[in-house]
Amino acid sequence: MKVKLKVWRQKNREQKGGFKIYETPDLNGDMSFLEMLDVVNENLTNSGSEPVAFDHDCREGICGTCSLVIDGKPHGPHQGVATCQTYMRSFKDGDVITVEPYRADPFPVIKDLVVDRKPLDRIMQAGGFISVRTGSAPDANSLPVAKETAELAMDAAACIGCGACVAACKNASAMLFVSAKTGQLNLLPQGQPEKDARVLSMVAAMDEAGFGNCTNQYECSAVCPKLISHDFISKLNRDFVAANLRRTFKSQPSTLIG
Amino acid sequence: MNLDSKIPSGPITTKWDRHLIESKLVSANNKRKYEIIVVGAGLAGSSAAATFGELGYRVKSFVFHDSPRRAHSIAAQGGINAAKNYQNDGDSVYRLFYDTVKGGDFRSREANVYRLAQVSGNIIDQCVAQGVPFGREYGGLLANRSFGGAQVSRTFYARGQTGQQLLLGAYSALSRQIALGSVEMHTHSEMLDLVVIDGHAKGIVVRNLESGELSLHSADAVVLATGGYGNVFNLSTYARGSNATAAWRAYKKGACFANPCYTQIHPTCIPVSGDYQSKLTLMSESLRNDGRIWVPKKVGDTRAPGDIPEDERDYYLERMYPAFGNLAPRDISSRAAKRVCDEGRGVGETGLGVYLDFADAINRLGEGTIRERYGNLFDIYKEITDEDAYTVPMRIFPAVHYTMGGLWVDYNLMSNLPGLFVLGEANFSDHGANRLGASALMQGLADGYFVIPYTIANYLAEIRSPHPGTDHEAFREAEESVSARTRRLLDNKGSRSTDSFHKELGVIMWQYCGMARNKEGLEKALQLIPELREEFWNEVNVPGSGQEFNQSLERAGRIADFLELAELMCRDALAREESCGGHFREEHQTEDGEALRNDEGFSFVSAWRHLGDEKEPDLVREDLVYEEIKMATRSYK
Numbered sequence: 001m002k003v004k005l006k007v008w009r010q011k012n013r014e015q016k017g018g019f020k021i022y023e024t025p026d027l028n029g030d031m032s033f034l035e036m037l038d039v040v041n042e043n044l045t046n047s048g049s050e051p052v053a054f055d056h057d058c059r060e061g062i063c064g065t066c067s068l069v070i071d072g073k074p075h076g077p078h079q080g081v082a083t084c085q086t087y088m089r090s091f092k093d094g095d096v097i098t099v100e101p102y103r104a105d106p107f108p109v110i111k112d113l114v115v116d117r118k119p120l121d122r123i124m125q126a127g128g129f130i131s132v133r134t135g136s137a138p139d140a141n142s143l144p145v146a147k148e149t150a151e152l153a154m155d156a157a158a159c160i161g162c163g164a165c166v167a168a169c170k171n172a173s174a175m176l177f178v179s180a181k182t183g184q185l186n187l188l189p190q191g192q193p194e195k196d197a198r199v200l201s202m203v204a205a206m207d208e209a210g211f212g213n214c215t216n217q218y219e220c221s222a223v224c225p226k227l228i229s230h231d232f233i234s235k236l237n238r239d240f241v242a243a244n245l246r247r248t249f250k251s252q253p254s255t256l257i258g
Numbered sequence: 259m260n261l262d263s264k265i266p267s268g269p270i271t272t273k274w275d276r277h278l279i280e281s282k283l284v285s286a287n288n289k290r291k292y293e294i295i296v297v298g299a300g301l302a303g304s305s306a307a308a309t310f311g312e313l314g315y316r317v318k319s320f321v322f323h324d325s326p327r328r329a330h331s332i333a334a335q336g337g338i339n340a341a342k343n344y345q346n347d348g349d350s351v352y353r354l355f356y357d358t359v360k361g362g363d364f365r366s367r368e369a370n371v372y373r374l375a376q377v378s379g380n381i382i383d384q385c386v387a388q389g390v391p392f393g394r395e396y397g398g399l400l401a402n403r404s405f406g407g408a409q410v411s412r413t414f415y416a417r418g419q420t421g422q423q424l425l426l427g428a429y430s431a432l433s434r435q436i437a438l439g440s441v442e443m444h445t446h447s448e449m450l451d452l453v454v455i456d457g458h459a460k461g462i463v464v465r466n467l468e469s470g471e472l473s474l475h476s477a478d479a480v481v482l483a484t485g486g487y488g489n490v491f492n493l494s495t496y497a498r499g500s501n502a503t504a505a506w507r508a509y510k511k512g513a514c515f516a517n518p519c520y521t522q523i524h525p526t527c528i529p530v531s532g533d534y535q536s537k538l539t540l541m542s543e544s545l546r547n548d549g550r551i552w553v554p555k556k557v558g559d560t561r562a563p564g565d566i567p568e569d570e571r572d573y574y575l576e577r578m579y580p581a582f583g584n585l586a587p588r589d590i591s592s593r594a595a596k597r598v599c600d601e602g603r604g605v606g607e608t609g610l611g612v613y614l615d616f617a618d619a620i621n622r623l624g625e626g627t628i629r630e631r632y633g634n635l636f637d638i639y640k641e642i643t644d645e646d647a648y649t650v651p652m653r654i655f656p657a658v659h660y661t662m663g664g665l666w667v668d669y670n671l672m673s674n675l676p677g678l679f680v681l682g683e684a685n686f687s688d689h690g691a692n693r694l695g696a697s698a699l700m701q702g703l704a705d706g707y708f709v710i711p712y713t714i715a716n717y718l719a720e721i722r723s724p725h726p727g728t729d730h731e732a733f734r735e736a737e738e739s740v741s742a743r744t745r746r747l748l749d750n751k752g753s754r755s756t757d758s759f760h761k762e763l764g765v766i767m768w769q770y771c772g773m774a775r776n777k778e779g780l781e782k783a784l785q786l787i788p789e790l791r792e793e794f795w796n797e798v799n800v801p802g803s804g805q806e807f808n809q810s811l812e813r814a815g816r817i818a819d820f821l822e823l824a825e826l827m828c829r830d831a832l833a834r835e836e837s838c839g840g841h842f843r844e845e846h847q848t849e850d851g852e853a854l855r856n857d858e859g860f861s862f863v864s865a866w867r868h869l870g871d872e873k874e875p876d877l878v879r880e881d882l883v884y885e886e887i888k889m890a891t892r893s894y895k
Binding site: 035160 | 308312328330333342380388390392398400419421422429497532537539644708757806
């Protein structure tokens, strides 16, 4: 099979980009989408052009490095599958495939299909953790966690931080990303002491980084390669309201005021 | 040159405790005077950087990825070992120690392995406290599964994503320190050289991958946690970006490289399907808990697996190693697969594959249980092969997965270059000639959370004056040599792409320095590799410039280093005239084809020292002294 690629090329952050059309050589349906790009890049290199920059690393759907919007969908045609695990058998001979970078204000293009996702790290730094100093932990079995709770926390923890949820959202909201982390940690008994502070500071960091609000369209969970449920967004909203109420009305110890 | 392993004296059970008591301390007030550079942000690097930050050191962390959450530790599927004995099945620190030493085919350092087993339990405590959602039983307590090379259940897991969850735990601890200002994070930053002043590691040269700008960073100590070098084979289960450049630059600045020929070939990976292939995907070893491995008894049997009756199947691991069966260690299982395929009994189009069959387990436990245990792995298999492993057996074949060799370190995890520390897969010490499953995560986190935070003080406390600044001559020289190399790559404008060299190197290495090696083949490789390297420097074509985001340039630098490292691997494999663990020399095998060790001649660590590009490296030996465990022929029968 052969396909035609309509690929976004952009030299750097400053310059404007545009689409270029490339025809692929003969492909094999068992090639991954990224292997197809490798082949196109090899040809570009050998013909004296610059290859297309794209993000990738583990190529097994877990590191969250790969991105791409393929025919308008972050991570391509399949539900619950990252770009790196999309195979050419999903396309037909002669298809024209549009390949773009994530389009979201908080994710500026670095080059071609590579975008800057550092704002997601900054949200995590604001509260995506349980404060536990190395060496200070009690025995692991001293705190039983119901299997159901642990499994639900794992559902949320499966987030790979790829940012597809942001790219799919018309508001460029990072609510699914944030709610996956707060969902995981707030469900677990270990996460209770910092629950309110975590939610408030992560949401504030999300707003500060320029991500938009959630308007309940759930485009995010539809494209999530790990199928993180938008139920976690509802949980985040509840946790956020409760944390705000408590912050307003609950008495604070004098040492923490001010 | 003499390598002092600095193993503490006394009984093995008290060495670490005694070492802690005898170790130097840096007082709380003084810690902030010391700067530490950590390169790499996988399990070992992130856990070390976070812990240094918590302790009060000033830390600079560098990673070539766009975020410290991407390193390939994230892809580890099956689990992490710890001697908790939560299953009450007879596990103990000693047993984990014993299994790991035996699994490593008696080529690891006893004292390091014992310490690893000792701190294994603390790792699980730490990770649970961080919120790592390990698998649990209905009563709420932690669950375990079995892994290769052990007869107890000591592997903790988070579905098939254990590495991801542990790395995100370490990333969360690191994120907290970044927010507190104790760790300065540099992403998209690749270390391209080590700066050595008066014999001590005092800084690094870094390229910003977005702008191409070089920057210089000085510190009191440099910690490398930059992973393994399996991508020398091109096709491997490693991430495409995994590389040996940081470690190789350190080698060329004087750090010894130990046991480079010890590579792990993982038995259960999805077979190669075509020459466009960029990587091989692992199917977790945990599948061997319930899957049975077999090939047809008859040579050239092309019937569909379902049409082959039970008595015409050879469950060869169960037959050859009845005590461990399908859970025989990785090196042994891989070689057994190679053997049956060499006999012409391999399956699939290429004949390079064996079946991993779940039919019995599904009959016994029901499809629901198998789906719960391994659902995501079956999904991955389906995505890649378009086959449903619930109804037809998986086809698997061995692939390069891990490198036991790495930079030489002493008991403090310090290399022979004072001030240079090496953690995780990048060092050599704990896995000997073969690593057991679920031990890489254990070692990465042991090194980062529970070893280096203590042992680094032994070096720092001896420092009497502030470290040199980046205006020192040595920094300028290192920067100039990095720039010159980059210019040479870019100005070459040859006729061949970087990737074409990588593929060619991979074929040479797999053929001559892969699952089985012999003198003739290794000598051939030692002739081919320098030729290929010469062609690389004459013919490579690297598009673009150095002052921009340039992935071709990044890869070219890494492949150039692989082209040198590959030669050292073959040299080491040739010098080691024995078979042990992952290193199988065809000349040295028993009558039934098992590895034949030569303890009298080769119970030592081969540490190679660079003496200059035009000279052969020097082999320095560290003798392995087994005080506790008697060396024995490894048997899993």
